[in-house]
Amino acid sequence: MKNIFDIKTEHDFLAASLMTFRYQYDNVEVYKKFVDYLKINPEEVDSLAKIPFLPIEMFKNHQILDKNVTSDLYFQSSGTTQMNLSKHHIADENIYQESIYKSFEQFIGKPEDFIFLGLLPSYLEKQHSSLIYMVDFLMQKSAKPENGYFLYNHEDLFKLLDELKDKKVILFGVSFALLDFLDYCNSNSSTFQHSNTLTIIETGGMKGRKEEMTKDELLKILQEGFKTDKIYSEYSMTELLSQAYSLGENIYQCPNWMRILVRNAEDPFNYEQEGRTGAINIIDLANIHSCSFIATQDLGKTFGDQFQVLGRIDHSDIRGCSLLVS
Template structure:
């Protein structure tokens, strides 16, 4: 089988998706049972819209894993100890690392060229975070002495940002923590120096810590506070091995082995046309050993060759990496 990273055309993607669907139907018990429950004949699935998408909630109650592999590593969604959390078992770390590297390099740049800073307190304070794993990997590839994480030590982060000069740096931050840092700067009359070499990548997530605001409002506040126009966003989740990136305007791009489809929120086998809001389905072909076809609880729409994330379906749980309502 050709590697998913060789996908170039729509036909390449369709062929790889159908092969993955048939493999997962045969080898992932929960997915096979789900497809059978829907009375879908795998032999009749010949286009993307006929593929059943597994509800993301299934990761909370089932171990979704290829029967032919062993998985010692797993990622776990955020939440309280009382919540039933999703677990995503990872059988092929090499595949995941290659997905991280290629996605980042395609949309942002080569990791080796950047200093990586993490302002991710809610993720550092728990175990088995896929986001921390990703940033750890990027730091490893970067190997810059300035790389590091910051919990609530805002003074240290402020000093480092003002010392970077022309060094290219990425600050990964959860939304509420980025805003907390800017509040600290304001309340202590600290002014960040203008730095065109700094890129901020927000990963979403207010977690009840800040008043809700639109994505546009958030980006404007971050641009003003960090004195850079490079405010990007990253979209992924515990149940995926790939990432989409927005380089502004809440418009995300997928790597070639990942695709967003917008389903009708009331009828999961009907899909919305470009520009119409619906629920987000994700094909992530890096998920070869779990499930590549995920029906999320996020709302969005297709805009040209990009997509927007517009919030959450009513009554669904708030996920740690979900994005703000726009």
């Protein structure tokens, strides 16, 4: 199978997607049963629109894994202990690491050039977080002594950011924690002097900790609080091994081995035209040993090769990284 990280053209992507579909139909039992249940002949699947997308809820109750591999590593979705959490088994973590590195390099820059700080308290407090694995990996590649995580010690974070104001710093932050940090800064009359050296990457997730607001409202508050023109965002989830990035304005771009399709929320095999709102389907070819074709419960729309996330379908389960409505 062609290395997914060598994909350059739409023809390459289509060919790799169809090859991956047939491989997963043959080797991922749950996916095969799903396709058969829909009475779809895999030999007749010759376009992205004809590929069946597995409902993301299947990761809650089934092991989605290639029968030819074993897996000790898994990621688990965030949520309360009362919730049935999704679990994604990872057979080859090298694929995830390469996906992390190449996506970050494509949209932000080389990890080696940055100091990485994490304001991710809710994720640090739980095990098996794919987000923490990602930030850990970027920190390892960076190898800067200042790299580190912060829970609720806002004073220490502010002091460190002030010390690093002339260096290139990435601050990954869950949405509610970034807002809490700005509340601390405001209450202590602390202001930022970073100009263009600090990049904020918010990862979503209000988690019931703050009053709900739209994504645009959140970005405006963060822009004003951190005194920056742009707040970056990262879009991924437990069930994916790839990340899309927004470089501002809540508009995301995918790496070359990932695509977004927007389906009609009532008819999963009917796709919306560009600019029209529907439910998000994701093709993530890095998921070679689980399922690369996932029907999410997120709402969005596409603009050429970019997309926007607008919230969630009504009545769908609450997920850790997608509680902001826009």
